[in-house]
Amino acid sequence: MNKTVKIVMVEDDDGHARLIEKNIRRAGVSNEIVHLPDGGSALNFFFKTMGKANEKRSSPILVLLDLNLPDMTGVEVLQRLKADDELKTAPVIVLTTTDDKAEIQRCYDLGCNVYVTKPVDYDNFANAIRQLGLFFAVIQVPETPI
Amino acid sequence: MTQTAGFGFRRTPLELQLLLAALFMLACLMAASFWLSQRNTAEREERLVVRNHVERLTMLEAYVRASESGQRGYLLTGDKAFRAAYDENFGQVRPLLDLIGAPFGETPEAKLLLDVRRQIDAKMQELADTVRVYEAGQREEAMALVRSGQGLRTMTAVETGIRNLRAEMQRRLYENQRTTEGLETALFYLNLFGAVLIVASASSASYLLWRSNLRLEAAQQELELSNDNLEQIVQERTRSLQEANEEIQRFAYIVSHDLRSPLVNIMGFTTELETLSKDLFPSIDGDAPDVVKPDQTRLREDFEEALGFIKSSIGKMDRLIGAILKISREGARPIRPETIDMDQLVAGIAASMQHQTQALGASIEVGPLPMVQSDRLALEQIFSNLLDNALKFLRPDQPGAIKVAARKIGKRVEFQVSDNGRGIAPGDKTRIFELFRRAGAQDRPGEGLGLAAVLTLVRRLGGTIRVESDIDAGATFYITIPQTWSDQTKWTM
Numbered sequence: 073m074n075k076t077v078k079i080v081m082v083e084d085d086d087g088h089a090r091l092i093e094k095n096i097r098r099a100g101v102s103n104e105i106v107h108l109p110d111g112g113s114a115l116n117f118f119f120k121t122m123g124k125a126n127e128k129r130s131s132p133i134l135v136l137l138d139l140n141l142p143d144m145t146g147v148e149v150l151q152r153l154k155a156d157d158e159l160k161t162a163p164v165i166v167l168t169t170t171d172d173k174a175e176i177q178r179c180y181d182l183g184c185n186v187y188v189t190k191p192v193d194y195d196n197f198a199n200a201i202r203q204l205g206l207f208f209a210v211i212q213v214p215e216t217p218i
Numbered sequence: 219m220t221q222t223a224g225f226g227f228r229r230t231p232l233e234l235q236l237l238l239a240a241l242f243m244l245a246c247l248m249a250a251s252f253w254l255s256q257r258n259t260a261e262r263e264e265r266l267v268v269r270n271h272v273e274r275l276t277m278l279e280a281y282v283r284a285s286e287s288g289q290r291g292y293l294l295t296g297d298k299a300f301r302a303a304y305d306e307n308f309g310q311v312r313p314l315l316d317l318i319g320a321p322f323g324e325t326p327e328a329k330l331l332l333d334v335r336r337q338i339d340a341k342m343q344e345l346a347d348t349v350r351v352y353e354a355g356q357r358e359e360a361m362a363l364v365r366s367g368q369g370l371r372t373m374t375a376v377e378t379g380i381r382n383l384r385a386e387m388q389r390r391l392y393e394n395q396r397t398t399e400g401l402e403t404a405l406f407y408l409n410l411f412g413a414v415l416i417v418a419s420a421s422s423a424s425y426l427l428w429r430s431n432l433r434l435e436a437a438q439q440e441l442e443l444s445n446d447n448l449e450q451i452v453q454e455r456t457r458s459l460q461e462a463n464e465e466i467q468r469f470a471y472i473v474s475h476d477l478r479s480p481l482v483n484i485m486g487f488t489t490e491l492e493t494l495s496k497d498l499f500p501s502i503d504g505d506a507p508d509v510v511k512p513d514q515t516r517l518r519e520d521f522e523e524a525l526g527f528i529k530s531s532i533g534k535m536d537r538l539i540g541a542i543l544k545i546s547r548e549g550a551r552p553i554r555p556e557t558i559d560m561d562q563l564v565a566g567i568a569a570s571m572q573h574q575t576q577a578l579g580a581s582i583e584v585g586p587l588p589m590v591q592s593d594r595l596a597l598e599q600i601f602s603n604l605l606d607n608a609l610k611f612l613r614p615d616q617p618g619a620i621k622v623a624a625r626k627i628g629k630r631v632e633f634q635v636s637d638n639g640r641g642i643a644p645g646d647k648t649r650i651f652e653l654f655r656r657a658g659a660q661d662r663p664g665e666g667l668g669l670a671a672v673l674t675l676v677r678r679l680g681g682t683i684r685v686e687s688d689i690d691a692g693a694t695f696y697i698t699i700p701q702t703w704s705d706q707t708k709w710t711m
Contacts, residue, residue, distance in 0.1 A: 085479055085480075085482075085483065087480075087482075087487065088482060088486075091482075091487070094490070140475065140476070140479065169475055169479050169482065172547075190482050191482075192478060192482055192485050192532065193533075193536075194488070194489035195489070197485075198489075
């Protein structure tokens with residue numbers, strides 16, 4: 073994956089964030105990871121920080137999104153991302169504990185690219201993240217014009 | 219509503235009383251009317267008799283006079299024609315007198331009649347005497363008898379007697395007339411009273427009918443009102459029950475998700491620790507044996523034991539949370555009723571367990587089961603859970619015999635799933651339906667979910683479940699569900 077691609081992780085649980093990061097690194101992915109703990113700061117990052125920091129067209133992103141956020145649901149963040157003309161091309165991976173079929177369907181309907189359930193069994197968890205890492209390696213992330 | 223009914227019940231005898239009173243009075247009126255008419259008829263008949271007698275008296279007087287004139291003519295002329303007239307009239311007198319004599323008892327007329335009879339007897343005697351004397355040839359003596367005036371005297375006496383009797387009879391006729399008039403007046407008033415009574419009872423009956431009709435209408439309205447009210451109450455209760463149920467399901471769903479999140483961390487970092495332990499306590503295989511100290515081996519074993527317990531506990535907790543999630547999802551799943559051949563459904567489940575059944579040397583007998591209109595998935599899960607349980611808890615000392623039967627109870631169907639297994643202690647009969655609870659010897663795998671799921675599903679189908687069992691006596695589960703599932707039966711739990 074292009075070194076300039078930024079991984080934006082929206083995850084309220086610090087432990088989960090740490091485990092995800094560890095396993096991503098173990099998969100050999102060394103891209104910058106931005107950790108945002110709630111929906112508000114995520115939206116803030118997407119629509120304010122990114123807009124200001126990158127005046128020139130640059131910095132493609134990949135979003136890792138948890139659905140259970142303290143201030144809003146991840147689905148809402150997903151909706152806002154996909155409603156934006158420029159950000160909607162960014163790949164979104166929903167990574168959450170919810171394995172409800174209706175919820176999964178809804179995320180795919182809204183335009184999420186991959187839906188991964190966090191298993192309690194750590195081996196499976198690590199495996200899933202590592203495979204995501206492999207996925208990152210081959211994925212082509214479009215440059216997001218900001 | 220109850221008050222009105224009570225009112226109505228107290229009312230009825232009053233109406234009945236009125237009706238009976240009216241009937242009784244009408245009967246009295248009829249009896250009185252009948253009696254009066256009878257009396258009237260009797261009076262009329264008496265009047266007729268008396269009139270006849272008056273006529274006869276007149277005739278009697280005429281016969282006596284005719285006899286006298288016949289006697290006089292004979293005495294004067296000696297003409298046999300006078301003698302014949304005398305004989306004829308004389309002969310009429312007595313039978314006529316006897317006719318009049320018949321109907322009188324101890325009445326004033328009887329005395330007067332006696333008097334008349336005596337006078338007539340005297341007159342007839344006088345007539346007969348003169349005629350006899352004349353015919354004996356003593357004409358002068360006979361004429362002397364006539365001249366003596368005795369004939370005139372007796373005749374006057376007869377006339378007076380008859381007049382008196384006639385007057386008495388006329389008086390009686392007059393009295394009789396008065397009595398009849400009185401009777402007729404009484405009859406008229408009686409009939410008038412009867413008419414008034416009939417009008418009165420008819421109007422009071424219609425009034426009572428109208429009033430009870432009004433009351434009936436009011437009661438009906440009240441009933442309709444309370445019916446509407448009841449429906450509203452039922453709807454409100456149903457709604458609140460529905461809300462409570464949805465609340466519980468949301469709660470179960472949220473709790474199970476939120477519990478899972480920290481569990482991911484615990485498991486994750488425990489595994490990370492395990493990885494770290496390999497660095498902390500170098501393995502025997504990896505290093506030269508002399509480098510490993512006995513202390514370190516013991517520490518590593520303790521560490522691994524602790525991690526093992528933590529991980530197995532997390533695994534168990536994850537399964538429990540998964541079970542709660544499953545049941546809460548089962549409760550939220552919409553019911554899709556379809557026509558199901560229960561024979562086929564249960565036989566299908568039994569067939570899927572054939573491998574297990576054969577291994578245990580057990581048999582599953584599926585009796586004739588009815589068709590139902592219900593949710594296929596729910597029924598499949600109910601019966602596979604029950605059959606699975608029955609197989610799981612058979613007694614090792616005898617071949618297992620499992621039976622599924624059914625019978626119809628009105629619009630509901632009762633299924634019986636019975637076995638000859640180890641049974642359930644009486645104290646555990648409700649406990650076994652609780653989540654995570656298990657009864658008896660804990661020598662079989664399981665989380666205590668099966669019967670809790672069955673209970674939830676049976677309730678979802680609007681049914682009930684109970685068990686009859688005892689230790690070592692087998693168990694029979696009775697599942698009663700509506701034969702045709704409908705939205706209304708959903709909340710009958």
